[in-house]
Amino acid sequence: MPWPSFIPWSNSLKTRACRQLIHHYLGVFFQEKLSLDQLSVDLFSGCGQVKDVILNLNALNESLTNNNIPFEIVKAYVGEINLSIPWTSLLSDNSLLDIKGLEITIRPKQTNDQNMSDGSFELSTMFNSMNTSMLIAQECLKNETEEDTTYQGLET
Numbered sequence: 806m807p808w809p810s811f812i813p814w815s816n817s818l819k820t821r822a823c824r825q826l827i828h829h830y831l832g833v834f835f836q837e838k839l840s841l842d843q844l845s846v847d848l849f850s851g852c853g854q855v856k857d858v859i860l861n862l863n864a865l866n867e868s869l870t871n872n873n874i875p876f877e878i879v880k881a882y883v884g885e886i887n888l889s890i891p892w893t894s895l896l897s898d899n900s901l902l903d904i905k906g907l908e909i910t911i912r913p914k915q916t917n918d919q920n921m922s923d924g925s926f927e928l929s930t931m932f933n934s935m936n937t938s939m940l941i942a943q944e945c946l947k948n949e950t951e952e953d954t955t956y957q958g959l960e961t
Contacts (some may be wrong), residue, residue: 819845822903823853833864851890869914881911 823846824839832838836859845854860881869876884906891898 816846817841818847820844820899823848827855830837834861835859836861853888856884858886875914876911877914878909878911880908882906885910931951 818930824841824844827844827951828838839855843856843858845856847852847853847919860878860883862878865878869878883904885904887901887905889901891900891904903944934955
């Protein structure tokens with residue numbers, strides 16, 4: 806018998822405890838505190854579900870900025886998250902996380918010409934360099950003439 810079944814708490818208390826743990830570890834990514842209506846927990850079977858979560862744009866965008874990703878999130882929503890934990894075989898079976906209805910709207914990060922020290926400057930430079938290289942290659946091919954291709958400096 807799995808260990809959670811031995812906890813002599815009411816379902817309401819178990820749900821509140823799980824909500825507190827979720828907020829402790831993931832709360833920074835939620836726009837609002839989860840309500841008990843959004844959370845469904847069955848510790849005995851190792852299943853949990855969270856519904857209708859609006860994600861915190863500031864926390865997500867800060868993570869993107871810290872990793873030099875030149876995009877920003879303008880909307881983020883999760884319809885449903887299901888978690889299944891095999892209490893009786895934690896070391897041999899996988900825990901499952903199923904996310905449904907994930908909606909994320911992103912756009913290129915608005916850059917400031919005076920502050921181009923982030924990854925977007927590097928990305929812009931890379932694209933400009935690739936574009937310049939392509940133009941040089943096209944010019945070389947277009948202006949290629951059939952000149953004498955004898956080698957100078959080598960005696961044959």
